[in-house]
Amino acid sequence: MKMKNLLFPLLLLGLVPPLAAKGVYEAPAAFLADAFEGAPPTPAVIWLTGAKRKAVTQILQHKPDRLRIRYWARAGRSAWILEEIGKEKPITVGVVIDDGRISRIRVLVFRESRGDEVRHAFFTRQFERAGLAPGNRLDRPIDGISGATLSVRALTKLARVALYLDHQRTAP
Amino acid sequence: MNRRRRHRLKLKSFYVWHRWLGLVAALFVILLAVTGLMLNHTDALRLDSRHVHSDWLLDHYGIHAPATVPAHAAGEHWVSQWARRLYLDTRDLGETADGRLIGAGRFGELVLIALERALLLVTPEGEVVERLGAESLPALPLLGLGRSPEGRPMLITPTGRFVSDAQLLAWQTSTGQPAWIARSGELPAPLRERLLRAWRGQGLSLERVILDLHSGRILGAAGVFVMDAAAVLLLLLAFSGSGIWIVRSLRERQRRRH
Numbered sequence: 061m062k063m064k065n066l067l068f069p070l071l072l073l074g075l076v077p078p079l080a081a082k083g084v085y086e087a088p089a090a091f092l093a094d095a096f097e098g099a100p101p102t103p104a105v106i107w108l109t110g111a112k113r114k115a116v117t118q119i120l121q122h123k124p125d126r127l128r129i130r131y132w133a134r135a136g137r138s139a140w141i142l143e144e145i146g147k148e149k150p151i152t153v154g155v156v157i158d159d160g161r162i163s164r165i166r167v168l169v170f171r172e173s174r175g176d177e178v179r180h181a182f183f184t185r186q187f188e189r190a191g192l193a194p195g196n197r198l199d200r201p202i203d204g205i206s207g208a209t210l211s212v213r214a215l216t217k218l219a220r221v222a223l224y225l226d227h228q229r230t231a232p
Numbered sequence: 233m234n235r236r237r238r239h240r241l242k243l244k245s246f247y248v249w250h251r252w253l254g255l256v257a258a259l260f261v262i263l264l265a266v267t268g269l270m271l272n273h274t275d276a277l278r279l280d281s282r283h284v285h286s287d288w289l290l291d292h293y294g295i296h297a298p299a300t301v302p303a304h305a306a307g308e309h310w311v312s313q314w315a316r317r318l319y320l321d322t323r324d325l326g327e328t329a330d331g332r333l334i335g336a337g338r339f340g341e342l343v344l345i346a347l348e349r350a351l352l353l354v355t356p357e358g359e360v361v362e363r364l365g366a367e368s369l370p371a372l373p374l375l376g377l378g379r380s381p382e383g384r385p386m387l388i389t390p391t392g393r394f395v396s397d398a399q400l401l402a403w404q405t406s407t408g409q410p411a412w413i414a415r416s417g418e419l420p421a422p423l424r425e426r427l428l429r430a431w432r433g434q435g436l437s438l439e440r441v442i443l444d445l446h447s448g449r450i451l452g453a454a455g456v457f458v459m460d461a462a463a464v465l466l467l468l469l470a471f472s473g474s475g476i477w478i479v480r481s482l483r484e485r486q487r488r489r490h
Contacts, residue, residue, distance in 0.1 A: 087366065089366055125360060127362070141365075
């Protein structure tokens with residue numbers, strides 16, 4: 061029997077560890093360059109203090125791990141590189157927002173050993189054109205992936221944070 | 233001695249063996265049941281976020297101080313890196329995957345910490361203001377952290393020196409010499425001692441110890457065989473217990489017939 065024929069039964073028996081899910085899928089700098097046609101603008105920062113800190117804490121269900129968030133914006137477009145822990149390690153996610161709606165969301169760095177299905181287009185496509193609904197929720201449901209619940213939750217939270225902060229950035 | 237009596241004695245000795253085996257196995261059953269229950273409720277009991285501070289257990293697991301502990305003074309504060317964990321004085325800044333500690337310095341109200349692949353901006357109280365990764369830095373890896381004659385943060389990289397604006401948002405190439413460069417130092421002995429205890433304590437979660445107790449691995453390779461022996465013992469008990477029950481119920485049935 062060839063090795064590849066053996067692999068599936070061995071995987072079923074748990075004798076072969078699954079291929080590592082972790083890795084850098086897109087360098088954050090490349091994501092930004094792609095979002096702004098090769099020339100990202102100078103970044104700006106938004107401080108997470110007062111009401112903003114409270115709202116972000118409510119979305120993340122824990123205090124944010126930093127006091128200010130960096131973003132890149134030009135015209136109606138903004139790009140955010142955010143991190144949230146899936147189960148144990150942070151997942152780095154890039155979000156591009158056009159006029160208050162998500163136009164692109166990508167998993168840039170995945171450090172967990174499981175749950176990397178969230179990086180695939182079949183999942184991230186669900187966020188396209190999503191906006192913010194009352195209560196800082198997404199205006200559409202996001203279907204989960206069995207076995208990747210915590211990663212799905214992390215990505216959904218980050219999409220909400222990006223939309224909320226973008227709204228704060230543009231609010232008069 | 234008639235046949236029936238011999239049979240009774242044999243059964244009695246079998247029962248005595250079963251009883252003694254049961255007593256030994258009870259210790260393992262208690263251990264497995266208690267640790268198993270705890271592991272089934274890891275999240276509720278927060279076993280993964282609780283850490284063991286017992287010196288002998290930490291020694292048993294071979295958790296000792298790292299060979300080198302890079303440290304930098306930042307004003308009146310000390311930044312040190314214990315394996316992958318960063319500390320500002322005794323404040324735990326968490327683990328970092330951004331490489332070796334390159335330098336640290338006080339910039340205005342804040343402390344700037346340079347690692348090989350990131351820059352951390354923290355308050356003197358140890359709250360992270362921001363982490364600047366590759367997308368926000370002019371070049372990597374960072375080789376040194378300095379201060380320009382104007383008091384601005386200066387990064388030394390393989391492709392040159394870069395000076396930032398006051399907000400650390402934009403970097404410009406600099407040809408000037410830094411007015412100051414971060415140099416590593418020796419942690420004060422009392423601080424080193426406190427950090428050693430804190431760092432060792434972070435190295436061993438309660439979940440790891442409970443898991444190892446459950447599998448027997450806490451005693452090393454021999455412990456696994458001890459737990460294997462316990463499993464065989466439980467199997468023997470199950471068979472001997474069932475055997476005793478079957479023989480007794482058969483005898484009971486025979487007695488009723490007569």
